Amino acid sequence: MRQQVAKLAGVSEATVSRVLNGVGPVKEATKQRVLAAAAELGYVPNALAQQFARKKSGNLGVVLPHMAKVSLFSTYYFSEMLSGIGSEVQASGNDLLLLFREADQPRNYVSLFQSQKIDALIVLGAREIPQDRSALEELAQDGYPFCVLNQRYGPRGGESPFLTVDADHWSGSQEAVRHLIDIGCSKIAFINGPEQYSNSIDRREGYLSVLAQSGLPIEQRLMLTGNYSRKSGYELANDLAVLIQSGRADSVFAANDRMAIGAMQGLREHGLEAGRDYAICGYDDADAARMASPQLTSVAVPFQEMGRKAASLLLGGDNAGVDALRSAVLPVQLVARESTGVRQRRSK
Amino acid sequence: MRQQVAKLAGVSEATVSRVLNGVGPVKEATKQRVLAAAAELGYVPNALAQQFARKKSGNLGVVLPHMAKVSLFSTYYFSEMLSGIGSEVQASGNDLLLLFREADQPRNYVSLFQSQKIDALIVLGAREIPQDRSALEELAQDGYPFCVLNQRYGPRGGESPFLTVDADHWSGSQEAVRHLIDIGCSKIAFINGPEQYSNSIDRREGYLSVLAQSGLPIEQRLMLTGNYSRKSGYELANDLAVLIQSGRADSVFAANDRMAIGAMQGLREHGLEAGRDYAICGYDDADAARMASPQLTSVAVPFQEMGRKAASLLLGGDNAGVDALRSAVLPVQLVARESTGVRQRRSK
DNA sequence: TGACAAAATGTACGCGTGTACATTTTTTTT
DNA sequence: AAAAAAAATGTACACGCGTACATTTTGTCA
Missing domain, CATH: 3.40.50.2300 (Response regulator)
Structure with a gap:
C-alpha cells in the first residue's frame, strides 16, 4: 500500500514516510507529489505498525x-x-x-x-x-x-x-467554614468521607484550623463520617437532627455534595429545612448542587x-x-x- | 527477551509463543518449564508486536x-x-x-x-x-x-x-403517561428534547399514543421542547406555570430528569409544588432523581x-x-x- | 520390531513501519 | 570550473511476534 503510493509519486517508500511524518529534508515539489498520491489512493498508515516501529503506543x-x-x-x-x-x-x-x-x-x-x-x-x-x-x-x-x-x-x-x-481542599474547606461563620454560624457539624482519601484529611484539617483561628471549640460529636454517598449523608441526618434540635449545631459542612444532599433530605424528614433551620455547605459543586432545593452552597473543584x-x-x-x-x-x-x-x- | 525465556526453558521461541498463547499441542512438562522460565525472567510480551503480528489492536x-x-x-x-x-x-x-x-x-x-x-x-x-x-x-x-x-x-x-x-423509550413513555393518568391526571404537559435524537421521537409517540388510547385530547400548547438541560426545563417552567395555574395542565412528563428538575425549580418560584399542585415524571432515573425534592418519579433506563x-x-x-x-x-x-x-x- | 500416524517441537519468514547509512543531486565556495 | 558542502533521496534492515511448514519425537498397531 505504501509501496503503491511511493510508485505513484515516483519516490521511494522512505520518502513517503518522511513526508507523512514531516521529518528530514524533503523538496517541496516531492512533498506535494507524495501527498497527492497518498490522497488519491486513500492511504492511511497502519497505526499498529507505526507503534511497533516507534516503540510507542501513543x-x-x-x-x-x-x-x-x-x-x-x-x-x-x-x-x-x-x-x-x-x-x-x-x-x-x-x-x-x-x-x-x-x-x-x-x-x-x-x-x-x-x-x-x-x-x-x-x-x-x-x-x-x-x-x-x-x-x-x-x-x-x-x-x-x-x-x-x-x-x-x-x-x-x-x-x-x-x-x-x-x-x-484544605483552603477550600477553610473557605467553606469561614463562610458559615461569616453568616453567623458557630456550631458547625462536619460530615467527612473516609480518610483513606487524602482530601478527606485535608478537609478535616481545613475545618479544624478555621475553628481554631476563630476561637470556636472543637467538638468530636460534631464530626461525623460517611462514605461520600447520598445514602450515608441521609443516614447521618438522624444524628444531625438531634444536634441541631438540641441547639448543639447550627450548620453543616459536608465533604461532598451527595452527602450534603442526603443530609438535607434526611433533615427535612425531621422538619428541618436548609437555609432556614440550619445552613449547609457541600463540596465539589457538582451538577447536583444546582439541582438540589434549596440550591446547595458548595466549593467548586476544577x-x-x-x-x-x-x-x-x-x-x-x-x-x-x-x-x-x-x-x-x-x-x-x-x-x-x-x-x-x-x-x-x-x-x- | 523471549529468546532468553526460550533458552532458559530449553525450547525454541515458537514454543514459548505457543505456550503463552495456548495454541497448538504442547507437552505438559514443556509448558510448565516455559511458564516457570517466563515467570522467573518476568517476561511480559510486547503488546505492540503482538497486535502488529496479529493485525488486531484488541x-x-x-x-x-x-x-x-x-x-x-x-x-x-x-x-x-x-x-x-x-x-x-x-x-x-x-x-x-x-x-x-x-x-x-x-x-x-x-x-x-x-x-x-x-x-x-x-x-x-x-x-x-x-x-x-x-x-x-x-x-x-x-x-x-x-x-x-x-x-x-x-x-x-x-x-x-x-x-x-x-x-x-416508546413503551417507557407510555408507562410514564399511563402512570400520570392512573393517579388522576388528564391534562399532561410534555417537555421533550430535540427530535434529532430518535428517543425524543419515541417519547413523543409514546406520549401521543397513550393520550389517544385514553381518549384524552392532544393539545399542541401542552407540548414543549427543551434541550435536555436543567436550564431549559427551568425556563420552560414559565410556560408551564401559566398552563397549570390556568387549569389547562395538571401534570408534566419530561423527557429526562434534568429538565424535570429544572421545571420543578422554576415552578416552585411560581409557588407551584410538585406532588401537591401538579404531578411530574422525569426520565432516565439518574442519581439526580433521588436527590431532587420531592424525589422524582422517573423511568429507569438500563x-x-x-x-x-x-x-x-x-x-x-x-x-x-x-x-x-x-x-x-x-x-x-x-x-x-x-x-x-x-x-x-x-x-x- | 518395523511401519506408520500423531504429537511435539524447531526453522524461517512476513507483518508495515521508521530510520541509519549510502548514494545521488543540488548548491555554494574557491 | 572544479571542489567541497549541503540537501535530497534511495537502500536495507530491525523491531518482536505469530504461524505455516519442515522436522523430530513419541505413540500405535500389526
Missing part, C-alpha cells in the same frame, strides 16, 4: 475504579476529570486507553508499561491503602511516567513521592482543569508549578447559594 | 461527543453506558479506546479501522443529522463492525440500517446493560435477540416516587 492510560452498580463516588467527579484528560490527549495527537480496576484484583500497572500498551498513566480514585501505595511505588521505582489525580501521598504542601495533581493538567504534564513537558515538589495543587472556589441563605438571582 | 473504540464546559447531556447517561461497556471489554480481554468527537469536526470513523487502531466501534450520542448518518453509512458500506447506542436510525420496531442497541450488550455484540458473538432487525431494544421501567404523589419508604 496511548495515555487512565485507570479508574470499577464501580459495579452503586458508585461510591459521584460519577460527576470522574466524568469531569476524564473530559479534561480527553481534551488534552486529543490536542496532543495521542489516544486515551481506559482501564478499569476491579476492587479486589491486584493492581498490575507495571505490566501495562512493560507490554508498551501505554506510554504514560493517570491514576484516578487512588487511596491511602497498602495496595495502592505499593503499586504506585513500584511504578516510581521503575521510573515510569505516571500521575496521581486528586490524591496526595506526601505531606500536604511538602514533597510528593509521586507526580500528583490535586486541588487545594476537575476538568485537573485532568487537563495531569495529561499535559505527562504528554507535553508542561512542568509549570510542579518541578520541585512533584505536585500541582489547583485552587478551588466557594459558590454561595440558598442553602447558606444566599438567594440566587433568577435565570441561572 | 481495542474497542468508543466515540462520545466532547462536551466542552456545559454538557448538554447528563454525564450520568454516558458514565453508565461506559461502565457497562468497560465491564464487558475487560471480561473479553480487550481494551477500551476512548475517542472524543468535536462538535464541528468531521467524523472520520473509517480511518480508525483502516489504521487498525480499533477492531470495533461503539458510537454514543449520535443523532439524526446528515454528518452522523453519512459517517455511519460509510462504516456500514465498508462492512466494519460497529454499534450505535441509544439511537435508532431505522423505523421503530423495524429493520435497522446499522447494528443498534436502544431502550424501549444504561449499563445497554453498554454491556453493545460491547458483547461486537466482541463476543452474542447475537441474542438481534439477528434479523439488527437492533436490540431493552426494556425500561417506571419508578414511582414523591413527585407523582408516591411517598417513599424511609431508608432508601
Whole structure:
C-alpha cells in the first residue's frame, strides 16, 4: 500500500514516510507529489505498525475504579476529570486507553508499561491503602511516567513521592467554614468521607484550623463520617437532627455534595429545612448542587482543569508549578447559594 | 527477551509463543518449564508486536461527543453506558479506546479501522443529522463492525440500517403517561428534547399514543421542547406555570430528569409544588432523581446493560435477540416516587 | 520390531513501519 | 570550473511476534 503510493509519486517508500511524518529534508515539489498520491489512493498508515516501529503506543492510560452498580463516588467527579484528560490527549495527537480496576484484583500497572500498551498513566480514585501505595511505588521505582489525580501521598504542601495533581481542599474547606461563620454560624457539624482519601484529611484539617483561628471549640460529636454517598449523608441526618434540635449545631459542612444532599433530605424528614433551620455547605459543586432545593452552597473543584493538567504534564513537558515538589495543587472556589441563605438571582 | 525465556526453558521461541498463547499441542512438562522460565525472567510480551503480528489492536473504540464546559447531556447517561461497556471489554480481554468527537469536526470513523487502531466501534450520542448518518453509512458500506447506542436510525420496531442497541423509550413513555393518568391526571404537559435524537421521537409517540388510547385530547400548547438541560426545563417552567395555574395542565412528563428538575425549580418560584399542585415524571432515573425534592418519579433506563450488550455484540458473538432487525431494544421501567404523589419508604 | 500416524517441537519468514547509512543531486565556495 | 558542502533521496534492515511448514519425537498397531 505504501509501496503503491511511493510508485505513484515516483519516490521511494522512505520518502513517503518522511513526508507523512514531516521529518528530514524533503523538496517541496516531492512533498506535494507524495501527498497527492497518498490522497488519491486513500492511504492511511497502519497505526499498529507505526507503534511497533516507534516503540510507542501513543496511548495515555487512565485507570479508574470499577464501580459495579452503586458508585461510591459521584460519577460527576470522574466524568469531569476524564473530559479534561480527553481534551488534552486529543490536542496532543495521542489516544486515551481506559482501564478499569476491579476492587479486589491486584493492581498490575507495571505490566501495562512493560507490554508498551501505554506510554504514560493517570491514576484516578487512588487511596491511602497498602495496595495502592505499593503499586504506585513500584511504578516510581521503575521510573515510569505516571500521575496521581486528586490524591496526595506526601505531606500536604511538602514533597510528593509521586507526580500528583490535586486541588487545594484544605483552603477550600477553610473557605467553606469561614463562610458559615461569616453568616453567623458557630456550631458547625462536619460530615467527612473516609480518610483513606487524602482530601478527606485535608478537609478535616481545613475545618479544624478555621475553628481554631476563630476561637470556636472543637467538638468530636460534631464530626461525623460517611462514605461520600447520598445514602450515608441521609443516614447521618438522624444524628444531625438531634444536634441541631438540641441547639448543639447550627450548620453543616459536608465533604461532598451527595452527602450534603442526603443530609438535607434526611433533615427535612425531621422538619428541618436548609437555609432556614440550619445552613449547609457541600463540596465539589457538582451538577447536583444546582439541582438540589434549596440550591446547595458548595466549593467548586476544577476537575476538568485537573485532568487537563495531569495529561499535559505527562504528554507535553508542561512542568509549570510542579518541578520541585512533584505536585500541582489547583485552587478551588466557594459558590454561595440558598442553602447558606444566599438567594440566587433568577435565570441561572 | 523471549529468546532468553526460550533458552532458559530449553525450547525454541515458537514454543514459548505457543505456550503463552495456548495454541497448538504442547507437552505438559514443556509448558510448565516455559511458564516457570517466563515467570522467573518476568517476561511480559510486547503488546505492540503482538497486535502488529496479529493485525488486531484488541481495542474497542468508543466515540462520545466532547462536551466542552456545559454538557448538554447528563454525564450520568454516558458514565453508565461506559461502565457497562468497560465491564464487558475487560471480561473479553480487550481494551477500551476512548475517542472524543468535536462538535464541528468531521467524523472520520473509517480511518480508525483502516489504521487498525480499533477492531470495533461503539458510537454514543449520535443523532439524526446528515454528518452522523453519512459517517455511519460509510462504516456500514465498508462492512466494519460497529454499534450505535441509544439511537435508532431505522423505523421503530423495524429493520435497522446499522447494528443498534436502544431502550424501549416508546413503551417507557407510555408507562410514564399511563402512570400520570392512573393517579388522576388528564391534562399532561410534555417537555421533550430535540427530535434529532430518535428517543425524543419515541417519547413523543409514546406520549401521543397513550393520550389517544385514553381518549384524552392532544393539545399542541401542552407540548414543549427543551434541550435536555436543567436550564431549559427551568425556563420552560414559565410556560408551564401559566398552563397549570390556568387549569389547562395538571401534570408534566419530561423527557429526562434534568429538565424535570429544572421545571420543578422554576415552578416552585411560581409557588407551584410538585406532588401537591401538579404531578411530574422525569426520565432516565439518574442519581439526580433521588436527590431532587420531592424525589422524582422517573423511568429507569438500563444504561449499563445497554453498554454491556453493545460491547458483547461486537466482541463476543452474542447475537441474542438481534439477528434479523439488527437492533436490540431493552426494556425500561417506571419508578414511582414523591413527585407523582408516591411517598417513599424511609431508608432508601 | 518395523511401519506408520500423531504429537511435539524447531526453522524461517512476513507483518508495515521508521530510520541509519549510502548514494545521488543540488548548491555554494574557491 | 572544479571542489567541497549541503540537501535530497534511495537502500536495507530491525523491531518482536505469530504461524505455516519442515522436522523430530513419541505413540500405535500389526
